[in-house]
Amino acid sequence: MRTAHMLMAGLATALAGIGSAAAASPPVPPAVVEHGASTVTMDPVKVRAPHWRDIRGATDQCVDARFLRGWREDGEGLVVEVSPRRHAGNRYYRVETVGSCPDLGGAHAIQLASRNRGAAVCGRPGDKVVLLDHVSQGLAAMGTLPTGAFSRGCEISRVVPMPRH
Structure with missing residues (x-):
């Protein structure tokens, strides 16, 4: 202005x-x-502002949710396994959540969801770990994200590749 x-x-x-x-x-x-x-x-005026869908930082700081292979909870939080061919050779990523995620232990499966419904989950505000039980897992298999009573999850604060072994 x-x-x-x-x-x-x-x-x-x-x-x-x-x-x-x-x-x-x-x-x-x-x-x-x-x-x-x-x-x-x-002279022409060029307006440059970040688009809210832009991915900031290196792509190895993001997880493509389409290539999620597995997950586990360890003493420090959530670790996800992805296709290393699609993630610059990184197989495991630590997914840090805002606060604790107490329902994670009772989840049958998880799904990573970006705020803009894209595939890249980078720990931006609105990115979420969606916790699935048997009913909501069936909904996810049909291609719908669980909502309302079926939607439980935790907001993601950061995604970090784990050291390669």
Whole structure:
């Protein structure tokens, strides 16, 4: 918003400078090119903002949920196994959750879900470990993510590749 105000102020200054022949007129900014008394062209404005679906960081810090092979819970939390061919040679990743995930031990299966319904789970806000029981696992097998009463899970805070052995 501030940039837009600065551009408008610069344009107004440039237009005032073009219309006035006085020696005391302010200098024309270098981004303004005069084509005639009534036409002024400015350099193109490029707006760059991160798109919320962009994956930040290296892809080895993300898990492609489509290639989840297995999972286990250890003393430090959740470890998932994925296809190493699809994950830069990494087979195991530690998935850290926001706080503890007490229902993880009672889950029959898990599913990793990204906030934007894509395959990449990177520990961004909204990424989640969905805990499945027998009923919700059947729903997941049909291609639907469990919702409502069938949806239990924990928000993911970080995904880290584990050292290769």
